[in-house]
Amino acid sequence: MSRVARPSGASNRKAVEDSGASNLSHSLHSMSLQHQSPSKPARAAADSSPEVCQVCKSSRYLNQHMRFLVNPECYHKMCESCVDRIFSHGPAPCPIAGCKKTLRKARFRMQTFEDLKVEREVDIRRRVAKVMNKQEVDFESLRDYNDYLETVEEITWNLILKIDVEQTERRLRAFEEAQKAELNPNAPRRVMNAGPDTSTLSDTSHVILKKGGTQRRTQTASSGNTPDPSGAEERGFSFKGLKKRKVPEPEKAFDPWGGYSVDALYYSVKDEYDHKFFAVKHEAKFYASGYKAPEYYSHALRDAFGGLGVFLNEEMADLKLNAIDVPLAVGGGRDVEMNDVF
């Protein structure tokens, strides 16, 4: 902020601009790093080099703008042009040998972490945390909350370590559905209607797995929602001490008068009066701008009787209301001066 800081800030910005401007030096830098670590080549060879696409075998050495993408279904890396080529025409199986996951182009993305295991764990944790979003205030006691946290961690690790994935996923989805239903009980629930049809899961589940992610998810979700003998199974999880959500009171209709209403003593307004002097009452050009004859009638009658029962002779005698000549120098003297800013 200060004047002294300014030049240094400016030079900083300049440095940043300089470094950002030349990609060449950056790539040279990274290449030199590769050369400087002679202990790594063995591992790099085992990974068949991160710089080579596993699908088309093209190397970044030949195309320096090459980007590698992963899909969170299976976390197999491939280059951008392969993704374009294989998945442009819709979902397709993963081209890596042995992986039969169906992938979609939209879900491919640049990886954030260098280690794909970390990437996957972060993804799983994010997904679990989105569903399991209870807070301490939602529980009866701290003990219940801690139990809940432990359960959440267990679920997370089950998913990460691929233990009981099928069941855990199903329960997780059931829980999510239950939460949603609780939040918005009036929302149309398509899944419930489709539920009974897919209740038999024995051999069809394999086929379903080969289908697209979304389709599979709805299928499993619906299977999770099928009427189960135990209520806990239907809700996915049940936590001890979890408070029932209180439905907020529906908002009342807005009243611009704040609860007041005019209750006339001396008149009642009719919608229509038979008279000549107010001839414009039925012309469209007056209606168009929002003018209404009934408004005028009620205004006129309110004016006619507003204050009929107000007797100033009495009310002003004991009232201090009009004694406002306090701060104003009145009576022909000096006027109150205008407020002088400077």
Added chain:
Amino acid sequence: MRVTEDDLYRQSTQYKHWSFTPSRLSELRQKTNAHAAAQVKLHIAGDRAERAKRATREASSAPESGADTPNGNGTGTGANTPTPGGDVDCLTMDEEKMVVDKFCETAMKLGDFLKLQPDVTATAIQFMRRFYLYNSPMTYDGNKIAKTAFFLALKLELGTRAGSASDFASRLPKTSRDDIVAPEYTIVQALRFNFEVRHPFRGLKGVHLELEDLVRGTYAAPAQHGRTPEALQAAALQALEVSSPDDAVLKLGNIYAHAKDILAMAAQLTDAYFLYTPSQILLAAHLLAAPAITELYLTTKVPASAPAYPQIIGTIKSCTDLLSGHRSYSKNPVAEKLAWADTDPPATKKAMKKLKSCKDPLTQDLVALNAGKKRDVVRDGSLEESKAKRRKLNRERAEQESDAFWGPELRGGSAQPQRDGSEPKKEG
């Protein structure tokens, strides 16, 4: 919560700040008069002393001439009247009231001359009446105040269609824009920024609407007492002394016009607005125009047996006395509406003549006064010393504060730092 129309009226500034009992009203006028008289005497004495001093200075060199008085044109100020020494004879409270009424009559003629709508004129006159409750006609000249009051009323009633001050000034003879604008703030301040004036005109139309219903037999009254609309219709026709509803409607039109004239003149030129509510005023005017039908109409609103009835009728009757007591009132509608205003009563004439000798010399040139009040206007070569000093201090402090926010000033740089919004950003 339910409120009645009376409660609604109690919320208005007219009720809160501009309604009085007769005694409070005269008390207030007395106070204003006493204060103004003291000021006038003080200022005229000071003015005379100064003139005397200058006269002795110039006595040797130049022959006596009254041309270079401080007030330019040199007309109408008490200082110019040839009454050296002698005590200044100020207006009394009653004379002041007469003078204000005269000003209002002149304003009414002005509105007629400008062909303004009646409610604009009425608003302007009420502004003047309110203004002269707290200011004296000795201090501020009525004709100057009237022009600005009209301009304010125009702006209030017509909004953006009112036009600018120069437009308005061009419609008046011998008036510049500055004449219109100069007293504006003074007036608005005396009005306490209460611009709303509740007029009885729209209410009169409401009454007219219901009366037409009454004579047509389609009227539903709140206090019918078993009287059918047909019975009420018969009673109304009898009260109007006509046989058919169509004649009755015609007659009601005449009654409406007469009542409106009373409201536009007598109600404006008396203290009716200060002492009664618009509803009472309009019913009083209607009662003057057509007593029988109005009384019938009132009994349909408030039954004669109701406890409030005598008081309501009493209040309306006393308002009737006030309105009919004004010299503009005539029993039957007349074509030449402002004819009564051509001749002034002798007492008013005398008061107007007396006013000429007791005007406050300090407040006669409102344009110069207004210019002096404005910021940084250089008077006599320099600002008042204390004011200048205060402004300088404030300015310095403000600069320091802005430094604290934007960082200290660039020192030793070649370019002058810019002190406006377009200062270059200090961080990248």
